[in-house]
């Protein structure tokens with residue numbers, strides 16, 4: 001974990017992870033990488049043998065993943081990986097984002113201080129400079145988290161708790177990245193984030209609105225191919 005010291009993000013990666021944390025991370029990565037396919041059952045005993053840990057941290061991780069929308073629990077059946085989004089659910093989600101995120105970017109731009117701009121810049125930088133991923137799978141799932149964090153920093157600055165909660169409740173990035181696991185999404189998204197940062201640095205709320213609108217529209221168009 002030598003790289004962890006480089007991460008400025010408030011303590012998130014500074015401590016070595018607990019057993020519960022690392023079990024959560026490993027299951028999370030398997031789900032994101034589709035090694036546990038959408039809809040597949042997740043037997044607790046099998047997973048605990050597989051990860052060589054007791055069932056307690058596995059149960060804790062699954063409870064947390066259920067809150068994150070990545071697994072479901074059914075009576076008598078137990079846990080399974082959440083199904084993929086349908087095309088309609090995907091389109092609805094993007095329309096929802098377009099209603100809320102561009103305006104949130106405008107509001108954030110109006111409320112920016114040097115400190116909050118620095119927080120947003122740090123979140124953007126984390127996407128490029130985070131911990132060295134061990135393989136392609138963890139690269140994608142970490143990118144998904146870093147992207148969610150970046151978008152959430154903007155919502156935090158926009159300072160509308162209702163909007164922020166409504167978006168966070170959808171766990172958008174987790175579903176999108178799982179859906180799009182086999183496609184190339186990262187580089188173009190980073191360039192679009194850069195446009196957004198440029199608008200924030202220039203203190204231009206209309207440009208921030210447009211940059212976020214473009215980013216979400218382009219993201220939709222890149223990803224919708226998964227349904228064709």
Ligand SMILES: [Zn+2]
Nearest residue numbers: 147151189193
């Ligand atoms: Zn993004």
